[in-house]
Amino acid sequence: MKRNAFPLVMLLLVLIFLYLPIVVLTANSFNLSRFGGAWEGFTLKWYAQLLDDRQVWSAFANSLLIATGATLASCLLGTTAALALHRWNSRLQLFHYGLIYTPLVIPEILMGISLLLTFTAVGMDCGLHTILLAHTTFCVSYVTMTVLARLQDFDDSLLEAARDLGAGAWVSFIKVQFPILLPGIISGGLLAFTLSIDDFVITFFVAGPGSSTLPLKVYSMIKHSPKLPVINCLSTVMLALTFALVLASRAFQNLKQPKSLTKGALS
Amino acid sequence: MSAPSIFWLTLFFVVPTMLVVAISFHAAAPDGGIGKEWTLHTWRSISNPNYPAIIWRTLWISAATTVGCVILALPCAFAIARMDKKWRAFMAGLIMLPFWTSFVVRVFAWRLLLHPEGFVKHLLLAMRLTQPDTQLLYNSGAILLVSIYSFLPFAIMPIYAAAEKFDFSLLEAARDLGARSFLAFRKVFLPGIRRGVISAILMVFIPSVGSYVIPDLVGGKNSELIGNKIYQRTFPDRNLPHASALSALMAFAVLIPLALVAAALKRQDRKEALRLADGNPVKQRGGAA
Amino acid sequence: MPSDFLVFENVTKRFGSLTAVDAVSLNIKKGEFFSLLGPSGCGKTTLLRMLGGFEAPDSGRIYLDGVDITDLPPNLRRVHTIFQNYALFPNMTVWDNIAFSLRVARYPKTEIRKNVDVMLELIKMADHAYKYPSQISGGQKQRVAIARALVDRPQVLLLDEPLAALDLKLRQHMLLELDIIHDQVGITFVYVTHDQGEAMSLSDRIAVMNRGHIEQLDPPAKIYEAPLSGFVAAFIGDTNFLEGTVTEIDGDYCKLAVAGFPNILCFNDKNISVGSPVHLSVRPEKIRVTPTPPPADKDPRINVFRCKVTDIVYQGTYTKYWVQTDSHRISAIKPHSRFLLDQDAITWGDEVYCWWHPDDGYMLEHFTAADADLVQMPPAGYSLPKTPAAQPSPAAS
Numbered sequence: 001m002k003r004n005a006f007p008l009v010m011l012l013l014v015l016i017f018l019y020l021p022i023v024v025l026t027a028n029s030f031n032l033s034r035f036g037g038a039w040e041g042f043t044l045k046w047y048a049q050l051l052d053d054r055q056v057w058s059a060f061a062n063s064l065l066i067a068t069g070a071t072l073a074s075c076l077l078g079t080t081a082a083l084a085l086h087r088w089n090s091r092l093q094l095f096h097y098g099l100i101y102t103p104l105v106i107p108e109i110l111m112g113i114s115l116l117l118t119f120t121a122v123g124m125d126c127g128l129h130t131i132l133l134a135h136t137t138f139c140v141s142y143v144t145m146t147v148l149a150r151l152q153d154f155d156d157s158l159l160e161a162a163r164d165l166g167a168g169a170w171v172s173f174i175k176v177q178f179p180i181l182l183p184g185i186i187s188g189g190l191l192a193f194t195l196s197i198d199d200f201v202i203t204f205f206v207a208g209p210g211s212s213t214l215p216l217k218v219y220s221m222i223k224h225s226p227k228l229p230v231i232n233c234l235s236t237v238m239l240a241l242t243f244a245l246v247l248a249s250r251a252f253q254n255l256k257q258p259k260s261l262t263k264g265a266l267s
Numbered sequence: 268m269s270a271p272s273i274f275w276l277t278l279f280f281v282v283p284t285m286l287v288v289a290i291s292f293h294a295a296a297p298d299g300g301i302g303k304e305w306t307l308h309t310w311r312s313i314s315n316p317n318y319p320a321i322i323w324r325t326l327w328i329s330a331a332t333t334v335g336c337v338i339l340a341l342p343c344a345f346a347i348a349r350m351d352k353k354w355r356a357f358m359a360g361l362i363m364l365p366f367w368t369s370f371v372v373r374v375f376a377w378r379l380l381l382h383p384e385g386f387v388k389h390l391l392l393a394m395r396l397t398q399p400d401t402q403l404l405y406n407s408g409a410i411l412l413v414s415i416y417s418f419l420p421f422a423i424m425p426i427y428a429a430a431e432k433f434d435f436s437l438l439e440a441a442r443d444l445g446a447r448s449f450l451a452f453r454k455v456f457l458p459g460i461r462r463g464v465i466s467a468i469l470m471v472f473i474p475s476v477g478s479y480v481i482p483d484l485v486g487g488k489n490s491e492l493i494g495n496k497i498y499q500r501t502f503p504d505r506n507l508p509h510a511s512a513l514s515a516l517m518a519f520a521v522l523i524p525l526a527l528v529a530a531a532l533k534r535q536d537r538k539e540a541l542r543l544a545d546g547n548p549v550k551q552r553g554g555a556a
Numbered sequence: 557m558p559s560d561f562l563v564f565e566n567v568t569k570r571f572g573s574l575t576a577v578d579a580v581s582l583n584i585k586k587g588e589f590f591s592l593l594g595p596s597g598c599g600k601t602t603l604l605r606m607l608g609g610f611e612a613p614d615s616g617r618i619y620l621d622g623v624d625i626t627d628l629p630p631n632l633r634r635v636h637t638i639f640q641n642y643a644l645f646p647n648m649t650v651w652d653n654i655a656f657s658l659r660v661a662r663y664p665k666t667e668i669r670k671n672v673d674v675m676l677e678l679i680k681m682a683d684h685a686y687k688y689p690s691q692i693s694g695g696q697k698q699r700v701a702i703a704r705a706l707v708d709r710p711q712v713l714l715l716d717e718p719l720a721a722l723d724l725k726l727r728q729h730m731l732l733e734l735d736i737i738h739d740q741v742g743i744t745f746v747y748v749t750h751d752q753g754e755a756m757s758l759s760d761r762i763a764v765m766n767r768g769h770i771e772q773l774d775p776p777a778k779i780y781e782a783p784l785s786g787f788v789a790a791f792i793g794d795t796n797f798l799e800g801t802v803t804e805i806d807g808d809y810c811k812l813a814v815a816g817f818p819n820i821l822c823f824n825d826k827n828i829s830v831g832s833p834v835h836l837s838v839r840p841e842k843i844r845v846t847p848t849p850p851p852a853d854k855d856p857r858i859n860v861f862r863c864k865v866t867d868i869v870y871q872g873t874y875t876k877y878w879v880q881t882d883s884h885r886i887s888a889i890k891p892h893s894r895f896l897l898d899q900d901a902i903t904w905g906d907e908v909y910c911w912w913h914p915d916d917g918y919m920l921e922h923f924t925a926a927d928a929d930l931v932q933m934p935p936a937g938y939s940l941p942k943t944p945a946a947q948p949s950p951a952a953s
Contacts, residue, residue, distance in 0.1 A: 010343055015361065017416065018362065018419065021416075022373070024376060025373075025376045081272035099280065107473060107478075107521065109498075110287070114514070117290055118283040118286050164608060166631045166657045166660045175660075179647045198368075198369055200370060200371050200480060222375050239368045242368055
């Protein structure tokens with residue numbers, strides 16, 4: 001059947017649209033010019049400046065720390081939540097689902113300000129710990145949804161088969177369900193990690209003076225500091241890192257599932 | 268089993284949200300804290316003449332962003348869903364990849380691009396599409412453009428997820444019965460992915476209403492959105508109750524359409540289930556907790 | 557009693573307002589191949605799941621070898637299930653799948669290895685032991701599922717429509733394999749299916765179920781030849797229903813008045829009296845179809861009538877004819893025991909003679925109007941409108 005070319009053309013245009021700023025950014029990180037209006041020559045000097053910037057690296061370390069903590073906590077909370085939501089169908093679970101779903105659809109700024117108000121109200125000083133609490137909170141929903149989607153594809157008769165063959169509830173979960181769910185959990189974890197590293201709005205509201213994460217640092221550099229090209233370098237590096245992470249997660253997923261060979265003939 | 272997450276989310280989500288509403292009913296203390304008594308004073312001062320304009324601007328930009336994103340997302344999702352399996356995953360990844368990079372940086376990149384000396388201006392001048400003194404930056408148009416850019420993956424993903432499950436042989440059947448491509452698209456494909464489109468609309472409109480970074484970096488003094496005002500009241504002004512009231516207002520603006528859509532979908536689901544259950548004994552496995 | 561190996565005692569199961577299993581009692585003998593046969597929704601799978609421990613009966617008890625297992629969870633019963641989609645663990649190899657129950661029960665490693673290897677030999681999959689389920693075919697998956705369930709010698713094996721996912725040729729092959737495995741291993745099989753062919757070829761006894769209760773429990777031949785109810789007669793194989801009243805009793809036979817037929821003679825095995833209503837089931841293969849009347853040397857008691865051929869379905873080994881009398885539509889099957897192309901075939905519209913021996917009809921104990929609907933009839937026919945619908949004008953879409 002003759003296929004209409006229009007959708008493909010649109011797809012191409014959209015891809016160009018999506019990548020245009022990124023390409024320009026990356027190109028400009030090597031651009032001698034300060035404002036990136038025109039190409040003035042190739043250079044690595046902005047990268048050198050980046051390496052020397054203490055504050056950026058400290059912010060980066062904070063981001064990593066918080067992201068790791070938030071990922072671990074939200075994976076634990078999210079997996080248990082997904083298992084509960086999948087298994088039971090009661091009013092409690094309906095409320096539970098609402099709790100999980102709502103943070104995904106409200107604007108981040110609401111979560112940011114509500115958490116700030118809470119911390120202020122209980123007299124807690126804002127710092128890395130409040131950022132960690134905030135990040136865990138919004139990550140839980142993403143992990144839950146990812147794992148829940150995996151669970152919905154999960155063949156429940158496998159659990160029945162395990163119990164049928166003599167395994168108790170816990171053993172069935174550990175030996176049969178968990179290994180199959182693990183790629184989903186890791187997937188959710190990677191999602192949480194990425195969201196946490198990149199979060200700006202919520203972090204902006206609940207970070208105190210003195211604690212900074214990478215997005216916060218980038219923002220303050222944009223607003224206050226003249227070191228514009230360094231931001232380009234930073235983002236190029238972050239882009240490369242993200243790219244590597246995504247590739248790694250893809251490779252990991254393929255590793256877990258052995259590729260199916262051609263089906264053997266009847267024997 | 269559900270206890271840990273319910274506990275955590277109640278503590279760190281439900282309670283803070285209720286707190287926001289509660290604080291909006293207090294007055295601001297002179298030192299930047301929260302006053303002791305309950306009062307409607309904060310809510311009354313919301314009727315400040317500036318606010319309606321800002322709210323209106325927020326709503327129309329969000330609506331326009333949503334429309335723009337959905338219109339762009341539909342052909343893209345359609346194209347990807349039609350591809351071979353191995354290309355699909357690659358393409359979906361390609362679309363999502365920019366999303367994984369720093370959001371702030373991408374908005375900043377647009378600021379450079381739309382700069383009077385920037386790349387886009389040069390391109391448009393070369394194509395004779397604009398005047399040398401046209402401002403591409405620091406206005407509502409810039410906010411709209413960058414918003415569409417930022418939220419487009421959020422529109423593509425749910426529509427693509429629905430399109431992937433769509434049975435494309437239905438389109439072939441439509442062509443077979445005489446419909447031309449666009450007609451088949453409108454009458455067979457769109458209704459088939461209806462859920463995905465609704466999802467996309469929600470996933471773009473709602474975050475867009477709360478936009479802060481985009482108007483802050485590429486918007487101008489005259490194109491503030493609610494998000495900017497909330498920030499202003501929180502940090503420079505130190506007027507937390509005011510910020511709370513605005514946030515509560517925003518929450519309503521967002522939750523009401525959400526609740527309506529959810530209720531409508533639930534009603535539809537129930538009707539479907541009743542229809543399918545007619546005559547077929549329903550096998551139920553597992554019990555209620 | 558020694559034959560009461562597996563006993564269901566008045567078991568009932570409801571799902572909401574639907575009664576899936578309605579006070580069912582049955583005894584299954586040790587070592588037998590027992591089938592639960594019936595249309596979808598009849599309760600057979602629910603019964604099986606209660607046996608496996610995945611559903612709990614609302615009332616009634618289940619006994620295995622004298623022990624009340626009704627309240628035992630699935631992992632404590634010496635009963636294993638073959639699931640319809642096999643439910644092989646995708647993250648484990650064939651070897652690990654089979655070894656699963658032994659590992660869970662903490663058998664010593666040497667025992668496990670010995671038993672798994674024996675099983676692999678039994679199902680002839682020793683060469684594929686380290687493959688994953690995604691790498692083996694449907695028939696192989698099924699064999700692995702069976703091996704996995706048999707390796708720790710359960711007392712009963714439950715099979716839930718295990719051949720449903722296979723194509724025809726493979727199904728026929730696996731039918732034979734299942735039979736062989738049952739003979740070799742010797743444990744009790746409880747088999748659930750909606751396919752009569754499977755049930756009849758494999759089973760020692762069949763329980764035909766309908767709407768939550770058992771209509772008949774008998775060996776296959778008895779079910780087929782002597783159905784107790786109209787449902788069993790119509791669900792298993794194909795049949796013709798004749799409804800009449802007894803007019804006369806003549807020794808072992810009685811005469812029936814059936815609408816539109818000359819006097820029908822049928823074997824009176826139910827000691828029925830004059831004036832009682834009778835529902836007769838006559839299977840199509842018992843009815844002979846010939847263009848000429850039956851030869852003179854045939855038993856004078858045979859029922860003969862003249863009719864016209866309205867539909868013909870050729871099936872290779874036999875041809876099915878639907879014939880029409882004034883009041884009835886009857887189906888008859890003519891096996892082709894000689895080279896067909898040498899003979900004069902009966903064709904549509906022919907006037908033919910149909911006849912059957914009164915011994916070959918069977919009186920039903922229960923009959924409802926719904927049972928008659930189960931019998932497959934060719935449709936009355938379609939009529940298309942004479943001309944196609946008018947073409948719409950080009951402006952309309």
